[in-house]
Amino acid sequence: MAFVDEVSLQARAGKGGDGTVAWLHLRGKELSGPAGGNGGDGGDVYFRAVRDLTLLARYRGEKLFAAGDGEAGGNREKHGARGADLIVDVPLGSLVRNEETREVFDLAREGMQQLVLKGGRGGAGNAVFKSSINRSPKESTPGAAGEEARLTIELRLVADAGLVGVPNAGKTSLLNALTHATGKIGAYPFTTLEPNLGMLFGFVLADIPGLIEGASQGKGLGTRFLRHISRTRVILHCLALDSADPLCEYRVVRKELESFEDGSLARRPEIVILTKSDTRDTQEIQQISDVIAKALKKEKGEILIVSVLDDDSVSSLSRALTKTLGEV
Numbered sequence: 001m002a003f004v005d006e007v008s009l010q011a012r013a014g015k016g017g018d019g020t021v022a023w024l025h026l027r028g029k030e031l032s033g034p035a036g037g038n039g040g041d042g043g044d045v046y047f048r049a050v051r052d053l054t055l056l057a058r059y060r061g062e063k064l065f066a067a068g069d070g071e072a073g074g075n076r077e078k079h080g081a082r083g084a085d086l087i088v089d090v091p092l093g094s095l096v097r098n099e100e101t102r103e104v105f106d107l108a109r110e111g112m113q114q115l116v117l118k119g120g121r122g123g124a125g126n127a128v129f130k131s132s133i134n135r136s137p138k139e140s141t142p143g144a145a146g147e148e149a150r151l152t153i154e155l156r157l158v159a160d161a162g163l164v165g166v167p168n169a170g171k172t173s174l175l176n177a178l179t180h181a182t183g184k185i186g187a188y189p190f191t192t193l194e195p196n197l198g199m200l201f202g203f204v205l206a207d208i209p210g211l212i213e214g215a216s217q218g219k220g221l222g223t224r225f226l227r228h229i230s231r232t233r234v235i236l237h238c239l240a241l242d243s244a245d246p247l248c249e250y251r252v253v254r255k256e257l258e259s260f261e262d263g264s265l266a267r268r269p270e271i272v273i274l275t276k277s278d279t280r281d282t283q284e285i286q287q288i289s290d291v292i293a294k295a296l297k298k299e300k301g302e303i304l305i306v307s308v309l310d311d312d313s314v315s316s317l318s319r320a321l322t323k324t325l326g327e328v
């Protein structure tokens, strides 16, 4: 099933049940009175965050999401039942936007549930209108309509760190080496077409497709994927040591991070990781990393070096990342 991270759907909360006009006749007595019950309230529409990234794909074909309507009021002042609430499960990290009111609901914590559309109130039965001046009211009110709206759901993955870099920088290889993820690796650009997630000692790492110039404007696989690292705390910027100009590639990617939305991605702590260290000798690596460190004025986050073919380098990277993620 294709990864779906955006879906638009029509949803409606339940209509309130109508109030009823009814009369109570007491046998053998002249006395009678209004006894129409109130309608039940319409059910509400809630959205709930669950750990399942496949959910949005299932909602694509659905026409309408509707909560239950309230029942009409009955005789003998019996109130109608409340309509059933509708709870729509969405992947953890979804933003639900009401296109009518522009309200946005952020489902960023697992199990979190948000009321998105409110059901209509039930109408009043004629028993409610009884008063000292009107002992036989014939009026009742209808139930109110529930809120209805077009809702857009946009998924923004919840991860601690995001791997970025140009296509072929070795991001997915690194995710697989560091975690139990099994993302697809290829010796060609744009191998990764949808985000991959992996767990590193309790921290979630996200790998997205490679970024090229103009990604923030939608070029390549573009913005669609930058938003999946928008919630991360740390950016892991991968530069391949077998590249002809890693520094230039670094700048291309930084520019895209800066141009995405309000630019906050570019202000996030960044760790530079030089990948594929097996493709160069130690001296060359030293030279390249000196040039990069100087150009980037990196002092706080050191520059880390790794090759997925060298288990020791993967372990030390893993320790360094776990330590940093624990601190940030």
Ligand SMILES: Nc1nc2c(ncn2[C@@H]2O[C@H](COP(=O)(O)OP(=O)(O)OP(=O)(O)O)[C@@H](O)[C@H]2O)c(=O)[nH]1
Binding pocket: 165, 166, 167, 168, 169, 170, 171, 172, 173, 174, 184, 185, 186, 187, 188, 189, 190, 191, 192, 193, 208, 209, 210, 211, 275, 276, 277, 278, 279, 306, 307, 308, 309
């Ligand atoms: N020699 C060597 N090759 C590597 C290393 N890491 C990745 N590669 C190779 O580099 C190529 C690209 O690797 P990927 O992990 O698919 O790169 P990516 O950054 O995820 O690429 P996109 O998904 O296309 O953006 C593959 O042929 C990998 O086998 C490494 O440490 N050493």
Ligand SMILES: [Mg+2]
Binding pocket: 171, 172, 173, 184, 185, 191, 192, 207, 208, 209, 210
């Ligand atoms: Mg990849």
